[in-house]
Amino acid sequence: MRQVLREAEEALQQAGVVSARAEAEWLVAEACGLSRTELFLADSLPEPEILRRIDHWVLSRLTGEPLQHLIGYTDFCGHRLEVSRDVLIPRPETEALVDEARNYLEALTRRGIAPRVLDLGTGSGNIATSLSLAIPSCVVVAVELSWNALRTARANLRRHQLGSRVLLIQADWTQGLLRKPAFDLVISNPPYVPTSHVHGLPREVGYEPRLSLDGGCDGMAFHRRLIADAPALLRRDGVLCMECAESQADALCQRASRQSWVREVTIVNDLAGRPRGLWVAS
Numbered sequence: 001m002r003q004v005l006r007e008a009e010e011a012l013q014q015a016g017v018v019s020a021r022a023e024a025e026w027l028v029a030e031a032c033g034l035s036r037t038e039l040f041l042a043d044s045l046p047e048p049e050i051l052r053r054i055d056h057w058v059l060s061r062l063t064g065e066p067l068q069h070l071i072g073y074t075d076f077c078g079h080r081l082e083v084s085r086d087v088l089i090p091r092p093e094t095e096a097l098v099d100e101a102r103n104y105l106e107a108l109t110r111r112g113i114a115p116r117v118l119d120l121g122t123g124s125g126n127i128a129t130s131l132s133l134a135i136p137s138c139v140v141v142a143v144e145l146s147w148n149a150l151r152t153a154r155a156n157l158r159r160h161q162l163g164s165r166v167l168l169i170q171a172d173w174t175q176g177l178l179r180k181p182a183f184d185l186v187i188s189n190p191p192y193v194p195t196s197h198v199h200g201l202p203r204e205v206g207y208e209p210r211l212s213l214d215g216g217c218d219g220m221a222f223h224r225r226l227i228a229d230a231p232a233l234l235r236r237d238g239v240l241c242m243e244c245a246e247s248q249a250d251a252l253c254q255r256a257s258r259q260s261w262v263r264e265v266t267i268v269n270d271l272a273g274r275p276r277g278l279w280v281a282s
Helices: 002-014 018-032 036-041 050-060 068-071 093-111 126-134 145-161 193-201 205-208 221-232 248-256
Strands: 072-075 079-082 114-122 139-144 164-171 183-186 234-243 264-269 275-281
Touching: 002 018, 002 050, 002 093, 002 221, 018 036, 018 050, 018 068, 050 068, 068 072, 072 126, 079 126, 079 145, 093 126, 093 264, 093 275, 114 126, 114 145, 126 139, 126 145, 126 164, 139 145, 145 164, 183 221, 221 234, 221 248, 248 264, 248 275
Parallel strands: 114 139, 114 183, 139 164, 183 234
Antiparallel strands: 072 079, 234 275, 264 275
């Protein structure tokens, strides 16, 4: 088993994969149906079918296919979620926004309020799943345009026994939603890559849906829609929370601050201390 692991690591390393050792462990362990801890205790050679699977996965990884697509899942906010080529792979940057949202929703529950949350562009359902697990009393409506992405979101909700607590809607952002102030929180990780930059993204990102990446000419087209639509959706003292690129935070902060419905705008930093989101309070 150690030889198999070493060969996988060497192949990934030679291809320039940064975390070659860790990725080799994930691939080999998943192919063998073992945890990474169990992997180091195994001393027998895997069956030929498993060896072929490992070789196939390593070759696919060398072409740039993301590790998460190969093993079929990722971890987000401590929860295991199914992923596929139909959804954006959840990233650690988004966890900072979920943490802010969770703290806000917990404060509402302490005041006896059962929070209502609108998750726009839910993708894999990572935000809806995480907030529903953290705040059992909250009601979440999750909107997604892609039917295939909705299937992945539904699978994740069922995995975590949330199928009856989160309402999934197929729609183009807020189109088709009742324009009434029904939500305490509108949260979104919208596409924010400028159209001209999409083709220059790393190979791994090319395996993810363009619908989840392309944010228009300056990468902020969907943020502007969110800022414009939020006052018709938020309850009094509600909050709009949205992720953005580091280079977009100041411009979006200024735009949001000019809106008559906005009381306060705060930039949210990710786990590395970089500005990666906006917290817009009404």
